[in-house]
Amino acid sequence: MERAATRILVIDDEPDVRRAVGLTIGLQEPGWEVLAAPNGEDGLDLVEAAHPDAVLLDLQMPDADGFEVLRRIRLFSDVPVVILTVRDDELDKVRALQLGADDYVVKPFGHLELLARLRSVLRRASGHVATDEAPFALGGLRIDWPSHHVLMHGRPVRLTSTEYRLLELLARNAGRIVENDVLLARVWGPDSQGDTDYLKAYVHRLRVKLEADPADPRYLLTERGAGYWMPRSLAAPDGQARG
Numbered sequence: 001m002e003r004a005a006t007r008i009l010v011i012d013d014e015p016d017v018r019r020a021v022g023l024t025i026g027l028q029e030p031g032w033e034v035l036a037a038p039n040g041e042d043g044l045d046l047v048e049a050a051h052p053d054a055v056l057l058d059l060q061m062p063d064a065d066g067f068e069v070l071r072r073i074r075l076f077s078d079v080p081v082v083i084l085t086v087r088d089d090e091l092d093k094v095r096a097l098q099l100g101a102d103d104y105v106v107k108p109f110g111h112l113e114l115l116a117r118l119r120s121v122l123r124r125a126s127g128h129v130a131t132d133e134a135p136f137a138l139g140g141l142r143i144d145w146p147s148h149h150v151l152m153h154g155r156p157v158r159l160t161s162t163e164y165r166l167l168e169l170l171a172r173n174a175g176r177i178v179e180n181d182v183l184l185a186r187v188w189g190p191d192s193q194g195d196t197d198y199l200k201a202y203v204h205r206l207r208v209k210l211e212a213d214p215a216d217p218r219y220l221l222t223e224r225g226a227g228y229w230m231p232r233s234l235a236a237p238d239g240q241a242r243g
Helices: 015-028 040-050 066-073 090-099 111-125 161-172 180-188 196-210
Strands: 006-011 032-037 054-058 081-085 103-106 136-138 141-144 149-152 221-223 227-229
Touching: 006 015, 006 040, 015 032, 015 111, 032 040, 040 054, 040 066, 054 066, 054 111, 066 081, 066 090, 081 111, 090 103, 090 196, 103 111, 111 161, 136 161, 141 161, 161 180, 161 196, 180 196, 180 227
Parallel strands: 006 032, 006 054, 054 081, 081 103
Antiparallel strands: 136 141, 141 149, 221 227
């Protein structure tokens, strides 16, 4: 049987949530396929076996909480993950983003909003560029645009689709500051402007993966109160904040 064009996996122990998400997607996106798992272990098995295009993940489940499930997903998959949870706590949001979540939606949520967020992460995950574009090189960092491969000193760096989009936007604007609201709008969508938790969490994740010392970054620099930037060379200009 031919695979559906888009496959969404819902990992949530609440049958009503799984049913509601399935009905909403069925009405608005009838070509999509919805898979469901009532717990974290079954969800992990489906991520590995079914290769969904995106995952909707609850944080509170009986066997393994969503943070642990997310951590384990990121050990083997870069699939976009949207958190669905009743926990509207800033620390929970930051923790989920630092573990690799692509978005965070608090229950109860509007189903059209959820679909919009799903479409947004799917667009980011499927972005393409011209195949003849020269790679980006800065110190030990190399970005191959067509393949989305990122190397540091010749070694592959695994990035989620959101991490890659943020890095790409900064690299394509190397040498100039990209304002916080511009980064948020371009990477997470216009409704995310002002939500700097997303941005701080993902810059931290990128620094951990790319920097020799994330506390003293050389590649991903901060312009305090304004935004972030990457230098054209590793000699940062005088007077600019570096961390």
